[in-house]
């Protein structure tokens with residue numbers, strides 16, 4: 657078995673996606689599959705360009721059997737993908753991949769990852785020094801009766817002109833901007849929502865029913881953004897807000913107000929930092 661860098665190529669991006677879908681049990685058919693494939697492969701190529709030393713592929717007999725994709729943003733190391741083919745799990749491939757990816761984070765004081773409920777992943781992350789914060793998931797149909805009052809803080813669709821503002825918000829909250837990732841997110845997610853008023857600033861992305869990468873300078877602004885994003889989820893689409901630690905009660909309260917159901921799911925793994933607040937990660941970190 658060899659571990660090598662992921663190249664910015666269609667073949668490597670497809671290989672990473674195939675292993676990831678095998679590891680997460682992605683359905684072979686179904687609506688949105690082609691779109692998800694394009695996005696997955698584009699994200700791999702984006703990271704292979706921005707962080708070539710953070711993206712690793714394990715190969716056995718010329719076939720991809722595992723991958724780890726990580727990125728470094730202003731002193732924060734983030735793990736975006738960590739997967740091993742089920743046929744070879746539990747044999748140390750994951751340990752090797754994580755060691756390679758973590759090498760890219762050497763010199764970073766802080767680290768962040770969104771962990772699945774996998775006990776094997778939790779073991780690897782804790783042994784790598786991450787504090788595992790149990791996380792909650794909100795999901796369900798949005799009850800619009802809970803959204804009748806839009807509030808007094810204006811929220812509007814954003815674009816590249818706001819990227820500097822978004823970077824400032826993230827530097828304040830988590831000590832690191834997203835930098836080149838906003839261009840990717842804007843291209844692939846349905847919309848960027850921005851609040852910027854005397855009361856404070858913040859943003860989030862909405863993609864179908866998913867609300868992700870929310871960061872704001874106050875809980876009041878964060879609450880307004882989350883309510884607006886949920887109000888824009890199309891009728892009949894399941895809303896989904898993931899990786900909420902106990903610190904994000906403001907978000908849990910919004911979800912309960914609009915009839916979403918709450919369950920536990922996975923962890924937010926952090927190293928060298930407390931959970932940013934108010935903040936909702938993007939599970940894929942892009």
Ligand SMILES: CC(C)(COP(=O)(O)OP(=O)(O)OC[C@H]1O[C@@H](n2cnc3c(N)ncnc32)[C@H](O)[C@@H]1OP(=O)(O)O)[C@@H](O)C(=O)NCCC(=O)NCCS
Pocket residue numbers: 679680738739740741744745746747748749750751752770771772773774775776777779780
């Ligand atoms: C998480 C994952 C990448 C790890 O890869 P791997 O090749 O299985 O990892 P390793 O074999 O190097 O290490 C797994 C460790 O967990 C342990 N482990 C495996 N199953 C376990 C279980 N059910 N309970 C506790 N420990 C378990 C193994 O013994 C091993 O520990 P050790 O090396 O100290 O003995 C892989 O299991 C995977 O792809 N899982 C599904 C996708 C996923 O959830 N990815 C994580 C996203 S955050």
